[in-house]
Amino acid sequence: MGQTCMSGRQTVQLDQRNRISYPVTYRNAIGDTLYISPDQRSRGYLIMRSKEGFEKELERIEQECIEQGDDREEIEDARRDFAGATQNPTPDKNKRITLNKELIEYAGLQGAVVIIGIGEYAEIWDADRLQAYEEERARMKALKRAKKDAAKRAKMTAEEEA
Numbered sequence: 001m002g003q004t005c006m007s008g009r010q011t012v013q014l015d016q017r018n019r020i021s022y023p024v025t026y027r028n029a030i031g032d033t034l035y036i037s038p039d040q041r042s043r044g045y046l047i048m049r050s051k052e053g054f055e056k057e058l059e060r061i062e063q064e065c066i067e068q069g070d071d072r073e074e075i076e077d078a079r080r081d082f083a084g085a086t087q088n089p090t091p092d093k094n095k096r097i098t099l100n101k102e103l104i105e106y107a108g109l110q111g112a113v114v115i116i117g118i119g120e121y122a123e124i125w126d127a128d129r130l131q132a133y134e135e136e137r138a139r140m141k142a143l144k145r146a147k148k149d150a151a152k153r154a155k156m157t158a159e160e161e162a
Helices: 024-030 051-067 072-084 101-107 127-161
Strands: 009-013 019-021 034-038 046-050 096-098 112-118 121-126
Touching (some): 024 046, 024 121, 051 072, 112 127, 121 127
Antiparallel strands (some): 009 112, 019 096, 034 046, 046 121, 112 121
């Protein structure tokens, strides 16, 4: 396809027929053959990939299993689980994608849906879930920063007293 690196955010609406618009930015990068899967870390969003991206993910899963010492059956199970949960929708003439019920439920999609380009793939989030995730991430970063600052101050105090 043309563009191979996606970035930016777009908000679309999930309609009553479980369709979302397939923005041109991502369509140019992925094409009309796309694969949508649940995220691999169970965070509650979807990942949209090209055919090549889907094949790379299957290879990555297999390699990760090999590195963990999994046997052939465990590798096949992991690949089957991933591929079985993946949908291969075809955009309609209005460039909308119909998502299956399982993916919608997994990602908690309703109403506003945010699509975020992340390099070779795009994430599909429920807008409210994404906002909550980003707020929690910001809170955790601030907490981590505060701990580092406190440790730095304690070290400086200890050095001054020495």
